[in-house]
Amino acid sequence: MSARIIDGKAVAKSVREDVAAGVAALEKDHGFTPGLAVVLVGEDPASQVYVRNKGIATREAGMRSIEHKLPADTSQDEVIALVRRLNGDDEVDGILVQLPLPGHIDANVVINEIDPDKDVDGLTEVNAGRLVLGKDALVPCTPQGSILLIKTVMEDMSGANAVVLGRSILVGKPLASLLLAENCTVTTAHSRTKDLEEVCRGADILCAAVGRPEMVKGDWIKPGAVVIDVGINRVDAPEKGEGKSRLVGDVDYDAASAVAGAITPVPGGVGPMTIACLLKNTLTAAKRRRGL
């Protein structure tokens, strides 16, 4: 094991402390407290855990958490009506609609109802457009957190070959835009990419965001590369006992950390940064909405 381990939990803690300080300053100087509204439709257990953790983190940062839990059979129109109400509520600075939504609801339609200035997930067409155009956007949390982690081990990404594995709207596409803004030479690789392993071997920065447990092998990695593992996959762990599971990333961590220069673990890497950046975006949205 030679790679430096990038401690996402520690970096996330420091981001959250900065947010808390910013929130306290807003309270003191302007007398208001930012509020984050989270909308959860249905009873998916993993989503319930995320939403609970987001609520805790929001309050820990000194902000208000407004939680709307709707039954799984809520209609798309009802969800849209709630989003519109939150758009018009001055106490609400950020709106997050927890994904995935139940199958009868079109997530794209619901997400695009969110006021772009309250879109703390950065998923509306307006924010995606602003990001690509290099304008002030609310930037999706996971890619934003990934960039912050790279910066802890690389002073200047300029000219580096960055490979993003995966082209999702949530992670791959916005991450490629952010790396380009850092002056990287960016390749977005995906399931149809030819010579995928060879493409990865050229990466000074390799970001894996495909959702396939341990797909990236040690010999796909350039010696000394920075490896950002965005995947959070729950797999069976019979060695821990019957019915037990564990979390693994998209990268074969043990093999990769023998080759890489720096690597994020799973858990404790990108995941905690996602929530920290959500709080950061909520503070940013609260200030911008009030012209601060």
Ligand SMILES: Nc1nc(=O)c2c([nH]1)NC[C@@H]1CN(c3ccc(C(=O)N[C@@H](CCC(=O)O)C(=O)O)cc3)C=[N+]21
């Ligand atoms: N509108 C929307 N925005 C999201 O950002 C969003 C979403 N929907 N739906 C679900 C996914 C998933 N997600 C995670 C956030 C933090 C961790 C996290 O902190 N993970 C811990 C481990 C947690 C555990 O032990 O299960 C870690 O990686 O160390 C994981 C996953 C945000 N998501």
Ligand SMILES: [Mg+2]
């Ligand atoms: Mg993908």
